[in-house]
Amino acid sequence: MFPLLASVAATATAAAQASGSSGSSASSSSSLLVLDPSIRDWVLLPIFIVMFGQGLLRQYLTFLMRDEKVVQVDALRTGQTLRRSQRLRAYASFLPWESWRARRKFMLTHALADPSTKPPRNNNNNNKDGEEGEESSSQASPAQQQDPMAMVGMMKQNLMTVLPNMLMMGWVSYFFSGFVLVKLPFPLTDRFKSMLQRGISLQNLDVSYVSSLSWFFINLFGLRGVFSLVLGADNGAVDNAQQMMQAQMAMGTGGMMGGPGAPPDPAKLFATERNEIEITTYQPIVAQVESRLLNIPILA
Numbered sequence: 398m399f400p401l402l403a404s405v406a407a408t409a410t411a412a413a414q415a416s417g418s419s420g421s422s423a424s425s426s427s428s429l430l431v432l433d434p435s436i437r438d439w440v441l442l443p444i445f446i447v448m449f450g451q452g453l454l455r456q457y458l459t460f461l462m463r464d465e466k467v468v469q470v471d472a473l474r475t476g477q478t479l480r481r482s483q484r485l486r487a488y489a490s491f492l493p494w495e496s497w498r499a500r501r502k503f504m505l506t507h508a509l510a511d512p513s514t515k516p517p518r519n520n521n522n523n524n525k526d527g528e529e530g531e532e533s534s535s536q537a538s539p540a541q542q543q544d545p546m547a548m549v550g551m552m553k554q555n556l557m558t559v560l561p562n563m564l565m566m567g568w569v570s571y572f573f574s575g576f577v578l579v580k581l582p583f584p585l586t587d588r589f590k591s592m593l594q595r596g597i598s599l600q601n602l603d604v605s606y607v608s609s610l611s612w613f614f615i616n617l618f619g620l621r622g623v624f625s626l627v628l629g630a631d632n633g634a635v636d637n638a639q640q641m642m643q644a645q646m647a648m649g650t651g652g653m654m655g656g657p658g659a660p661p662d663p664a665k666l667f668a669t670e671r672n673e674i675e676i677t678t679y680q681p682i683v684a685q686v687e688s689r690l691l692n693i694p695i696l697a
Contacts, residue, residue: 432579447568458557459557462557479666569610570596570610573610576608577608579606584605592611593608
C-alpha cells in the first residue's frame with residue numbers, strides 16, 4: 398500500500414481566538430485543515446496522471462477500433478449543394494443584382510433540379526460499369542441502403558467512453574475514499590459543497606476543500622480542453638456527446654429522411670430548398686447607403 402496510508406490523511410487543528418470573554422471562545426474559533434504534503438505526491442498527482450494517460454489510451458484505442466467510412470459521392474454532393482444554397486440565401490444582400498440573379502437561376506434550373514430529371518453522368522473509363530452501378534443503386538430498397546454497422550460503431554464508442562470512466566471511478570473510490578486533497582484559493586458558497594466534497598460527510602468543513610472523488614470529476618470534465626489542445630479538436634479522448642446525439646437523431650428521424658434510419662431523400666430536400674430560394678427577397682445592403690450615412694430620412 399501507499400506510504401500515505403500509514404499517515405493521517407488530514408489533521409484538524411482548532412485555533413481558538415479569544416474575543417474578550419470566556420463564554421464566547423467556542424463560537425469565535427475557526428477550524429483549519431493542515432494537509433499532509435504526501436497527499437499531493439501520492440493522491441493528487443497520480444489521479445491526474447492516470448486520467449491523462451487514460452485519455453491518451455482511449456484516443457489510440459478509438460483510432461484502432463474506428464471503422465473505415467465509405468464516402469458516398471451522391472450524398473456528399475447533395476450536402477454541399479444544400480449548404481451552397483443556404484449560404485446564397487444568407488449572404489444575398491452582399492451581392493450585386495446581376496450576380497444574385499445568375500446564381501439564383503443556376504440554383505433553380507441546375508443545382509437544385511430534381512435528381513430524377515437530371516441526365517446520367519458519363520464516365521470516361523467504364524460507362525458500362527457506371528450504368529450497372531446506377532441501376533443497382535436505383536433498384537436498392539431503403540432497407541438495403543441502411544448501414545447496420547453504424548449502430549455497432551455507436552456501441553463501440555459508448556463502450557470506450559463509459560467503461561474506462563466506471564473503472565476509474567471505482568479505483569478512486571476504493572483506494573482514495575475520504576481524502577481531502579486540495580483547498581481552493583477562493584471562497585465558495587454552500588451550494589458547491591455537494592459537488593466538491595463527495596465522499597466526505599463533514600458538516601463544518603469549509604466548502605473550498607476538495608475531496609478525492611470530486612477531484613476525479615474535475616479532471617474528467619476539465620481535461621477536455623487539454624486533450625483538445627494536445628490531440629486536436631476531433632479526438633477520441635473527449636466525450637463528444639453532441640455528435641452522438643446528432644447521430645441518434647439522424648438514425649431515428651423520418652418524413653423527409655425517408656423513414657427511420659433511411660438515407661435522406663434528395664428530391665424532397667431540393668424541393669424545399671427551391672421553395673426557400675424562390676421566396677427569398679433580394680435586398681442589397683448598399684441600398685440608399687448615402688441617406689443612411691448622412692442620417693437623411695428615407696422617402697418611401
